[in-house]
Amino acid sequence: MNWESVEKRKLSWSEICGMEYNRLSFIIRATYDFGKNPACPLCTVPATLKHILVGCRTSLTQGRYTWRHNRVLRCLAEKVECKRKSINAQPFTKQEERQFSSVFVQEGDKPRTSPSTPDLGPLKVARDWQMQADLDESLIFPTEIVTTTLRPDLVLWFNSQKRAYVIELTVAWEEAIEEAFEHRKLRYANLAAEAEDRGWKIKVRPVEVGCRGFVASTTAKLLKEIGIRGQAQRQAIRDLANTAERTSQWLWLKRADITWAAKAVS
Numbered sequence: 001m002n003w004e005s006v007e008k009r010k011l012s013w014s015e016i017c018g019m020e021y022n023r024l025s026f027i028i029r030a031t032y033d034f035g036k037n038p039a040c041p042l043c044t045v046p047a048t049l050k051h052i053l054v055g056c057r058t059s060l061t062q063g064r065y066t067w068r069h070n071r072v073l074r075c076l077a078e079k080v081e082c083k084r085k086s087i088n089a090q091p092f093t094k095q096e097e098r099q100f101s102s103v104f105v106q107e108g109d110k111p112r113t114s115p116s117t118p119d120l121g122p123l124k125v126a127r128d129w130q131m132q133a134d135l136d137e138s139l140i141f142p143t144e145i146v147t148t149t150l151r152p153d154l155v156l157w158f159n160s161q162k163r164a165y166v167i168e169l170t171v172a173w174e175e176a177i178e179e180a181f182e183h184r185k186l187r188y189a190n191l192a193a194e195a196e197d198r199g200w201k202i203k204v205r206p207v208e209v210g211c212r213g214f215v216a217s218t219t220a221k222l223l224k225e226i227g228i229r230g231q232a233q234r235q236a237i238r239d240l241a242n243t244a245e246r247t248s249q250w251l252w253l254k255r256a257d258i259t260w261a262a263k264a265v266s
């Protein structure tokens, strides 16, 4: 990889894949390091950037990639939780009660708000949103929706109208993002069908953040869909990108450490 190819990639990613570009610094630093360690210190496979960041089986079993995934997930969960709390704290106006009495915005529809109502997205239809993240404690899927051993990364739901978002985050090599999407949507197809039989409306949202700091359009769309918009959306995308980049950088720097000590990372 050289400077020219880095620039070319930047253009193709942002233009073709619709990803948000963060910054090149880590890629460039990592590129400069090439050649010093031709073999992966953990498994002897050639230590390309891709191998170290997403492809090393030893890194996988040591939990290095899970650690990065959970750091990015925590960042996303904090954004969603903040939005959830602010929505739940808002009193319903009479107008909203009329507007949202039995509406959960359908795929592709715009929320029915008047021009004078701040556009907070479909979450505004309720004030009893709950959220669970598969972080400090293993997520147990809300049994009022369905009984399952599946553990999505985030579940956002409200009981009053039986609506839920099932959010699955992947931190991936940028070029592999498209491939992962459909597969992950299918993983929750049965769960969604079973929940719908019980009167629930489930939205399955696989989202991606590239491991080198590119935030996929699926993530940007999800943020917008749940009402994180404008400046807040841009800040969330920046924070997610920085978290992915910083943690990948750590994985790169620690590639020669045989033992994995994620706990030492602040």
Ligand SMILES: [Zn+2]
Pocket: 040, 041, 042, 043, 044, 045, 051, 055, 056, 057, 058, 059
């Ligand atoms: Zn390896």
